[in-house]
Amino acid sequence: MTSLTPVAPSGIWWRLRASAAIARLAGRSMLFYRTSLAISVIVLLVQIYALSMVWTSVYADRGAVPGSGGVGDISIEMQLAYVSLSVVQFWALNGWSAYSLQQRVREGRIGTDLARPLGLLWQVVMGRVGTIAACLPFAAAVLVLATTVGNVSPPAGLGAAAGYLVALLLATIISIQLVVLVDMTSFWTLEVTGIYLSFSLVSRLLSGSLVPLWFMPEWLRVLAGLLPFQATTFTPVAIYLGTLTGTAVWRALGISAVWVIILGVALRLSWNRVLNRVVVQGG
Amino acid sequence: MITRIRRQARMYRVLMGAAMRAQGQYRANLIIELIGAIAYQGAGFAFVWVVVDRFGQIGGWGLAELALLYGLRLGAHGVFTSLFAQLMGPISDVVREGEFDRYLTRPVNPLLQLVTRRFNLTVVGDLVGGAALVVAGASQIDVAWTAPAVAYLILAVVGGAFIEAAMHLTASALSFRMITTQAISSAIDQLLSTLGGYPQKIFPIGFQLGLTFVFPLAFMAYFPATVLLGRTDELAVPGWLAVLSPAVGVILLLAAYGFWRGQIRHYASTGN
Amino acid sequence: MSTEPVIRVENLRKEFRRPKRFNGPLGGLRTLATRQHTVVPAVVDVSFDISPGELVGYLGPNGAGKSTTIKMLTGIMVPTSGTVEVAGLTPWRDRERNARGIGVVFGQRSQLWWDLPVIESFRLVKAMYEIPTPRFDTNLAMFTELLDMGGFMATPVRQLSLGQRMRADLAAAMLYEPAVLYLDEPTIGLDVLAKEAIRTFLAELNTTRGTTVILTTHDMDDLERLASRLILIDHGSVVYDGDLTTLKNRYAPYREVVVQPTDPALAEQIQIGGTQQARVTDGKAWLRFNPEVIGVAEVIGAVLADYQVSDLSIVDPDLEGVLRQIYAQRGNDDVSDIS
Numbered sequence: 001m002t003s004l005t006p007v008a009p010s011g012i013w014w015r016l017r018a019s020a021a022i023a024r025l026a027g028r029s030m031l032f033y034r035t036s037l038a039i040s041v042i043v044l045l046v047q048i049y050a051l052s053m054v055w056t057s058v059y060a061d062r063g064a065v066p067g068s069g070g071v072g073d074i075s076i077e078m079q080l081a082y083v084s085l086s087v088v089q090f091w092a093l094n095g096w097s098a099y100s101l102q103q104r105v106r107e108g109r110i111g112t113d114l115a116r117p118l119g120l121l122w123q124v125v126m127g128r129v130g131t132i133a134a135c136l137p138f139a140a141a142v143l144v145l146a147t148t149v150g151n152v153s154p155p156a157g158l159g160a161a162a163g164y165l166v167a168l169l170l171a172t173i174i175s176i177q178l179v180v181l182v183d184m185t186s187f188w189t190l191e192v193t194g195i196y197l198s199f200s201l202v203s204r205l206l207s208g209s210l211v212p213l214w215f216m217p218e219w220l221r222v223l224a225g226l227l228p229f230q231a232t233t234f235t236p237v238a239i240y241l242g243t244l245t246g247t248a249v250w251r252a253l254g255i256s257a258v259w260v261i262i263l264g265v266a267l268r269l270s271w272n273r274v275l276n277r278v279v280v281q282g283g
Numbered sequence: 284m285i286t287r288i289r290r291q292a293r294m295y296r297v298l299m300g301a302a303m304r305a306q307g308q309y310r311a312n313l314i315i316e317l318i319g320a321i322a323y324q325g326a327g328f329a330f331v332w333v334v335v336d337r338f339g340q341i342g343g344w345g346l347a348e349l350a351l352l353y354g355l356r357l358g359a360h361g362v363f364t365s366l367f368a369q370l371m372g373p374i375s376d377v378v379r380e381g382e383f384d385r386y387l388t389r390p391v392n393p394l395l396q397l398v399t400r401r402f403n404l405t406v407v408g409d410l411v412g413g414a415a416l417v418v419a420g421a422s423q424i425d426v427a428w429t430a431p432a433v434a435y436l437i438l439a440v441v442g443g444a445f446i447e448a449a450m451h452l453t454a455s456a457l458s459f460r461m462i463t464t465q466a467i468s469s470a471i472d473q474l475l476s477t478l479g480g481y482p483q484k485i486f487p488i489g490f491q492l493g494l495t496f497v498f499p500l501a502f503m504a505y506f507p508a509t510v511l512l513g514r515t516d517e518l519a520v521p522g523w524l525a526v527l528s529p530a531v532g533v534i535l536l537l538a539a540y541g542f543w544r545g546q547i548r549h550y551a552s553t554g555n
Numbered sequence: 556m557s558t559e560p561v562i563r564v565e566n567l568r569k570e571f572r573r574p575k576r577f578n579g580p581l582g583g584l585r586t587l588a589t590r591q592h593t594v595v596p597a598v599v600d601v602s603f604d605i606s607p608g609e610l611v612g613y614l615g616p617n618g619a620g621k622s623t624t625i626k627m628l629t630g631i632m633v634p635t636s637g638t639v640e641v642a643g644l645t646p647w648r649d650r651e652r653n654a655r656g657i658g659v660v661f662g663q664r665s666q667l668w669w670d671l672p673v674i675e676s677f678r679l680v681k682a683m684y685e686i687p688t689p690r691f692d693t694n695l696a697m698f699t700e701l702l703d704m705g706g707f708m709a710t711p712v713r714q715l716s717l718g719q720r721m722r723a724d725l726a727a728a729m730l731y732e733p734a735v736l737y738l739d740e741p742t743i744g745l746d747v748l749a750k751e752a753i754r755t756f757l758a759e760l761n762t763t764r765g766t767t768v769i770l771t772t773h774d775m776d777d778l779e780r781l782a783s784r785l786i787l788i789d790h791g792s793v794v795y796d797g798d799l800t801t802l803k804n805r806y807a808p809y810r811e812v813v814v815q816p817t818d819p820a821l822a823e824q825i826q827i828g829g830t831q832q833a834r835v836t837d838g839k840a841w842l843r844f845n846p847e848v849i850g851v852a853e854v855i856g857a858v859l860a861d862y863q864v865s866d867l868s869i870v871d872p873d874l875e876g877v878l879r880q881i882y883a884q885r886g887n888d889d890v891s892d893i894s
Contacts, residue, residue: 035463039470047477050486057485058338065338194319194405201322201329210330215337297682305670381664387631390654391683551633551647554571554623 019126026130041138044091048142051083051210052151067214069221071243074214078241081153082212084146085237089168090209092132092139093175093232121271124183128176156242163249167236170256175232177263178203184270208234214243228259294391298399306402320408324360327480328353328416342482348512349480350420355436356479356504358413359443363451364406366444369398370451371468374458378550387551394452394543413440424512432511435529439507442532446503447475449532449539456543459550479504484517491519499535502528560604561734561767562628567637569598569623569791597623598634599791607734608765610757612772612782616882620791621771625737628769629659642734655684658728662740665724667712673723674708677730684731691730698726701756718749725756735767736760742774754780775874787878789885799874806881807872810846812854815839815866827857841870 030037056076059065064073074082146152155161182199204210207229213221224230235252238244244252331353335346344352364371377383377397386393417436421428454467483491483505495501506525509515515522575591598620605611615621626632627639630646630653639646646653660666667676681691699705702722707715715723721741728736741757742750758781760766770782778785778799785802787795795802811833816822819838826832829849830842844854851869858864 035466036469039466039473043470043473043477046474050478050481053485053487054334054341054481057342058334058340194316197319197323197405198315201326204326205329210326211333216333217336220333294683297679301668301671301675301679304675305668381661384626384631385659385661385664385666387650388629388654388657388659389683390651548633551631554632 019122019129022123022126023130023133026127027134028130030131030134037135037138040091040095041142044087044142045145048084048087048146048151051087052080055079055083067212067243068216068218069214069225070248071214071238074212074243077153078243079212080151081241082237084143084151085240086209086212086233088139088142088146089171089237090204090207090233092135093172094179094203095131095135121180121267124180125176128179132172132176155240159245160239160242163239163244163253164236167231167239167253167256170253170260171232171236173260174228174256174263177260177267178228178232181263181267181270184274203229203232206230207232208237212238214238226255228256228263231256231259291392291395295395295399298391298396299402302399302402306404316405317408317411320405321412324357324409324412324476327476328357331480342485343517344482344514347420347423348508349482350416351424351511352420352482352504352508353480354413354416354418354420355439355443355508356413356475357409358417358440359447359503360475361406361409361411361413362440362444363447364409367398367448367451368403368406369400370448370455371465371472372401373465374455375461375463375465378458379461393547394540426511426513435507436511438529439504439511442507442529443503445529445532445536446499447471449535450499452536452539452543456539456546459546474498475500475503482508482517488519495520499531502531558606561607561642562603562605562769563638563640564604564624564628565602565638567598567601567624567627567639568635569596569620569627569632570635571595571597596791598627598788600637601788601791601793603786603793603796605767605769607767608761610761610768610770610781610783612770612778612785613788614771614778614785614878615788615794619789621788622739624788625739625769625771629657629737630654655731656734658731658733658736660721660724660728660736660738660741662721662738662743665712665720666727667720667723669713670711672709672711673704673715676712676723676727680727680730686731690732694730694732695726698729701759702726702752718745718752721745721749721753722756725753729760729766732764733766735769737769737771739771740773741770742772742777750774750776757781775878779874787881789882794881794885803872803874803877807877808845808847809843809872810851811870811872812842812844812851812858813839813866813868813870814842814858814862814864817863817865821862825858825862827854827861830854839866 059076059079062076064075065079066072067074143152155164178199182196185195206224206227208224213224213230213234216224224234231252235244235256239249239252328350331341331349332346334341335349339345341349374397377400382400383393383397386396389396417440421436426432450471451468454464454471457464457467478494478500483494483501486494491501501520506518506528509518510522510526510528515525518525571594572592573595575593601620601624613621613625623632627634628641628646630650633647641653642656644653644656667673668679677691677695680686681688686694699708702725704719704722704726707719707723710719712720712723725741738757742753745753754777757768757770761768761781768781770777772778782799784798785795786793787802795805812830814822814825815838816825822838822840823835825840825842827842830844833841833843835841842854842858844851855867855869858867
């Protein structure tokens with residue numbers, strides 16, 4: 001994972017093992033809430049179904065509809081595939097976590113967390129990794145289901161597959177960065193719920209998990225294209241489906257990479273402020 | 284009978300007032316909280332708006348009509364949460380930790396005490412959002428907003444709130460059997476959000492009937508909307524059933540309340 | 556004072572039907588699906604009458620059926636069979652009417668509104684029990700003074716100390732002048748002064764207002780100070796029902812003289828006819844005797860005559876010891892927590 005702090009070579013194996021341990025712990029605690037997880041998956045399936053019905057309805061009898069942003073015509077099959085892939089992806093990467101900073105603060109365990117040798121920020125990040133990893137089997141199952149029903153087809157070629165994997169990696173990193181940044185707001189504001197919910201709207205809309213960018217009004221599409229949210233959902237799926245090709249792919253990946261850096265810096269700066277508040281001022 | 288109802292209503296006001304004052308002790312910027320709540324619910328409509336912007340309609344319904352539908356759904360949700368939000372909370376904890384036993388030792392309806400134990404200001408967001416959408420949509424629709432129509436609109440919103448309350452009340456009643464119901468309540472909440480904003484004619488008949496007779500979402504906003512918009516011929520069920528939506532809300536809530544009381548009797552007989 | 560009992564319990568029985576638990580491979584599934592039940596008796600043929608104005612201690616080891624009985628008395632639980640009448644009402648049937656006439660105080664859980672000032676909780680109680688304003692004002696003023704609550708009336712409940720909170724809880728329970736007050740561990744966790752304040756208040760309530768009090772507590776001093784009558788329940792049945800003195804006389808018909816000889820090593824050897832060496836610790840000997848057989852003066856005289864004594868005291872059996880003995884005799888495993 002990305003870290004802007006240089007790590008001493010001797011410590012790296014220990015760091016890796018400790019990180020893996022935390023990730024595993026977070027993942028296992030997800031299983032503890034398996035009823036919630038199961039219900040979450042059912043709701044996911046209903047969501048995919050409902051959205052598919054909406055798109056089928058608006059497409060009416062048309063086989064394809066032109067999309068904006070230079071992606072060409074979008075066939076109904078592509079749109080349905082987009083729905084399945086994007087909703088599942090968004091769910092896996094942004095799903096509610098059993099391991100959050102906010103909760104640790106509320107429970108008063110933040111003190112012990114800070115005392116642990118592995119940096120707290122890193123712990124939170126690895127916590128997210130574990131949570132996402134725990135969701136992956138379910139995400140895979142849902143996608144397999146979607147494929148058998150005919151909603152999803154294999155990627156549009158080898159290049160698309162490769163691009164998809166790279167985009168997915170960047171998507172995961174950015175997702176984690178965003179979630180942790182929002183999580184951190186619990187340190188300096190009481191209106192956490194309000195901020196979290198607002199973030200939820202913005203993220204759902206601009207990431208393309210509800211509407212693909214190619215169907216958005218022009219101004220919204222351009223705006224979304226510049227923000228990090230679309231990197232978490234739209235870009236990987238668009239590459240997978242082959243709607244982004246050639247230079248467009250490089251451009252999209254480039255924007256994603258830039259956001260990884262920007263968010264990384266923002267994280268580091270915010271974290272320093274948080275540490276300062278908690279440790280020096282007693283939070 | 285009337286005095287009983289008036290007494291309960293007064294009790295509700297007093298206890299809810301206390302819950303609101305208790306919430307006021309925590310000085311958070313309520314504006315941001317409100318905006319957040321509106322934003323969260325608004326995401327669903329943002330989707331509808333973008334799709335209509337590109338495709339002109341969903342299921343033949345234009346933006347104004349969809350706004351009315353979504354507004355009815357959101358308004359019903361808002362009325363529900365402002366009255367009964369606590370039903371979505373950790374009821375089995377309340378039961379297990381003896382707080383519910385305390386309610387039983389007081390001369391006040393235990394359900395009333397349960398729903399007034401806390402108050403969260405974010406509920407106002409749903410009401411405001413819903414009202415805004417309904418007004419926005421209604422003003423653009425070519426429908427005569429006569430007094431009966433407006434009255435029906437209000438009845439529909441209240442009826443929808445009653446149905447949502449009935450769903451959550453039924454789920455909460457299971458807490459007396461020590462079944463953790465928060466996940467179920469969360470599921471109900473998410474399903475209503477996911478499915479509530481679309482005219483159900485876009486779904487296959489089987490699914491539509493399911494949303495009518497199994498998971499009665501249809502009565503909450505869709506049926507009343509079709510009545511107000513004169514679209515009852517699109518329905519898979521007879522028009523008169525759609526008109527009776529508010530009544531269905533009352534019936535379901537009474538049934539759910541009966542189930543709830545029955546579960547309390549069971550709890551009193553068997554402990555936990 | 557009327558002789559008609561305010562609480563009548565007759566042949567009260569409560570059995571819990573628990574689904575039979577299966578062990579082994581498909582145990583969980585079988586347990587869920589089974590129609591077989593095991594019957595767990597919690598309260599077995601309990602009968603007692605309580606007259607108005609009595610202050611009764613209700614005791615028993617954990618799991619004896621105490622809280623189950625109290626739940627049936629307060630209307631929270633429905634008995635399997637038997638009758639309960641509180642002020643003429645059947646608690647679980649006329650739950651709301653019964654609720655108006657009872658006060659319930661749990662030592663560990665407050666009934667007050669956590670985030671609001673104390674006075675607001677009182678006003679809410681006034682609203683819930685529909686207390687007429689003049690009566691409310693009078694009672695509030697009286698309790699404020701009796702319990703010294705003036706200093707924290709405006710403080711949110713969550714900021715109160717345990718002692719303050721208990722006092723407020725007691726006041727809240729009494730504002731509507733219930734005929735019966737159920738107390739569960741009212742002095743738990745409190746310091747000496749706070750305990751004293753609570754006990755004084757309860758004694759005052761009992762004598763001046765004639766409030767019937769049912770007290771469940773682990774604190775022996777509470778009982779010694781307040782209870783005129785003890786009902787002991789064990790394994791669901793009433794084991795003893797009467798006053799403290801008779802209890803002690805029946806189960807601990809002895810007194811003890813504690814002798815500390817000038818030479819501590821000699822403590823073990825102290826023997827006096829007619830007494831029994833109950834225990835020797837720290838260079839002291841406890842000599843146990845039956846006061847009806849041999850007088851205390853005689854014992855002391857004999858000790859002083861035969862031994863060089865540096866200190867001597869008389870000890871009466873304490874309630875805790877008596878109860879411990881009773882429970883041990885009845886074969887309870889855990890006697891460390893004796894009530």
